Amino acid sequence: MQHVAGHDAGHEPGHEARHQAQIETGNHAQAEAPSRSAAARLSAWMRTRSWAIAMTVAIVITVGGLVILETARERIAAEYETALEARDVTVQLSALASQLSRLSAQQNEFLLTKRDDAAHAFCATATRIRASEEPLQRFYRGPKADSAELASFTQIRALIDARIGAGAAALQRAAAQPLDLAACGSTSGAQAVDAALVDSTLSLLRDNEERRAQHALAASRADQRISTLCAAGLSALNIVLFILLFRNLGIQIDRQARVQRQLITQQGELDQLVNERTRQLEALGWHLQAVSENEKTQLARELHDELGAILTASKMDVAWANRKLKESAPDIAQKLQRALANLDQGIALKRRIIEDMRPTVLANFGLVTALRTLADEAAQRNNWTLNLRLPADDIQLDEQTEIALFRVAQEALTNAAKYARASQVSIGLQIGTGEVTLDIADNGVGIMPADLKRTHTHGLLGMRQRVAAHGGRFDIRRGVPKGTDIHVVMPRASAASQPGSDASSAPANTHL
Template sequence: MQLITPLQSRSGRFTRHGRHAMLALGCALVLSLFVSSFWQATASLKALGELQLQAERTGRLDSLLIQLVDAENGVRGYLLGRDRNYLEPYLNSLATIEYTLEDVRHDVEIVRDNQEALAQLTGLITLKLRILSGEVARARGGPDAPRGATGTAGRRYMDSIRKTLAEMKSRTVAHGQRSFDASIAHVERTRWVVATLSAGALVLLTALFVVLRRQIALREQIADLLQQENEQLERLVRARTVELSDLASYLTNTREAEQARLARELHDELGALLTAAKMDAAWVVRKLEPAALAPHRERFERLLKTLDSGIALKRRIIDDLRPPLLQDLGLVAALRTLGEDFAKSSGVRVTLELPDTDLELPPESSLALFRIAQEALTNIRRHAQAHNVKLGLQLAPERMILRVEDDGVGFDASRTPQRQHGLAGMRHRVQMFFGEFAIDSRPGAGTRIRATLPLAAVVQGPAAAATDQ
């Protein structure tokens, strides 16, 4: 026996606490890594969003300039050619400039440096559109109307609009670049945090791998020890089972031999005594005078009936100890007589499914099958409360099957009491011939007993079957 020292005990507790601390630290690292990764992803998405918003803001400024240029070009073309088709870009631009300018106002709420420029831009655009509208109105007044759309005032306003839009675009780009640089710096910091946490997690995983390897090696050693112990225990159980099986077989055979000896002594000794007593009583009755016999005739008749009952009891006891029909007529006749006697004594309807001719079997096999059927019918008489019983013997290929079925109260076969020696005896008799014993029963559904014996073991006997196996 190996003793565990206090130092080993403290070491074991320290190891367990260390594993728990490593697991807790690992969980914290994984959680931190998850949070950092999520933080980095959020910062990256924010940077991409800033780039997209910057592109949209600068795009709206460019779109506003393009719309004004399209409006000016449309008016110029109309003034030169008096073709109303040139007014279509101008009219479309009038419809979209206001919406674009409203979007620019929303952008200015974010880029506050462009608020003054937006006010100036709004005024310039209003003046520019007013000039264009006046030019169109004058052109519609007649072919000799003056043309001023491309005049000095119009060009000055347009140049001022371009300059204002360029300044606003420059400030918008600068604001977006600052936001993007801040997001990039945030992502950079988060990357180092993630790298540090990943390195810590990798170190922790390596340590856990080493610990798990040691645990696996220890478990393998324990499993080997348990397997060795189980094999030793299995050998011991197998040896004890063989001993108990041999002992049970020996006791069964001894009991059968003792019953056979007792049956022979009852038949020879007690039978002779009872027969002699009956003959003597009958001789006395014949020798007495009628006048002398008359007062004692009733007593002599009762004596003869008692002797007949004793002889019948002797015969019944001998039949139970060693059925003479089994030796004289064979197994089939003995089972048929057993079923008929059971039906007469119990009042239960018995259906016999037996072969038409007898089977040539060794005495041990015939006796085992007969005892199984006898014990089954005894259990039915005591416990089943059945109305119908079926007793059958079937010779199948390479096996012999004995069935006993009833429609009684049944029982839970999975919870058979341990003191059911009758069932244990039947099971052991089947095991002596290396057969299979099955009980199928449920409360209220009757009981079905099936004993299947290999034909080789039945014909040759259990010793020969054991040699074959």
């Protein structure tokens, strides 16, 4: 029992440790899941925005490189300026040392020859030495020289003044008579100066300026190397970017070319479909017009035969009854007389309807007579002044062509009566070789350009479709200075009536 208890006691802590480890592992996995999701989103964003990121990085690197190049250029310019200035100061110090040597030589020459021109030359050299000290004094007092160099130059200047004074005093002592050495400056209290000290101090300053010039040149060379590396890096980066850009442009151009080819193919298919549908609609339109004309002809024939017979018989019966009752029943006779008048109006209405549906004058006398009759009736109704340019003799045209031209003239005169407010109408018909031309013009308000583009003007569309179905040309424009001009050209034999045409085969496509 103690063994079992001890085993359970030893097993229980390990089990709890493993359970705790599993819980911690699950919590850690749950904590890592959002981070993996965020990493996946970041990776997807990087893939979709890689080109933009690359361009941004390239622009930043390019701008940084340009800034570095500009900074290096400014530093190189400053360093070259410093080197030139140091070289200039070195030259001035060398010139000063040379003038001091010439001063010593002129002093020795006077001591040997005792000539006055040697003394004057000594003073002239002293004046040039003091003039040469001025630019050096300005340089060493400037910001580019340190205090030690200024102190050294101040010491040298004092030594040079002492050297000139001591030399002038030596000349006065050695002269047989007093010399005019005012140009040399004050010679009182002048003490002898060691020339080696002056030369060593000048050499020290020259060496400092040489080192400064060498240091500036070395720094400028280092900056030039940095500029060269930056320029090479920028050039390489630009080459890589251009390669990537042209590659991307090539991909885009290929994609656009494929899309363009697809669009061209689709456009061709759509054009073919539109042309096919247009031909079908034109054939259907011609078929409907032909059916309408046939129905009008049939209805006009029935009205003429059936209704005409009924109205004529009724009129004869009413007239007979009117004669019989005229004396015995005058009231009834009066009613019958009114009925006769109504029958006459009905017969006239029947004739007008028949003429509108199928003009008998067109069928019996031809197009020229039909146009003249149509124009005369319209002129009487609307008080128009007519100008007819019609052939003297009637012409023989295809039946469909005659009907199409007559309907166009009928619709044009109807529009002129409804909308044009015209007072004069002109109709012309000309016969050419293989074609016939119809011109209709009025002096009304004139059609507006916007009306020519509207799709709900069924009268114009009907005329245009009727002429196009027969292979003709229809043109309508605003007259000059006002009014409307209609110009129609049609073949003498209608294209719709020729064998094998779309219009002639339209009855077979009535199911479309």
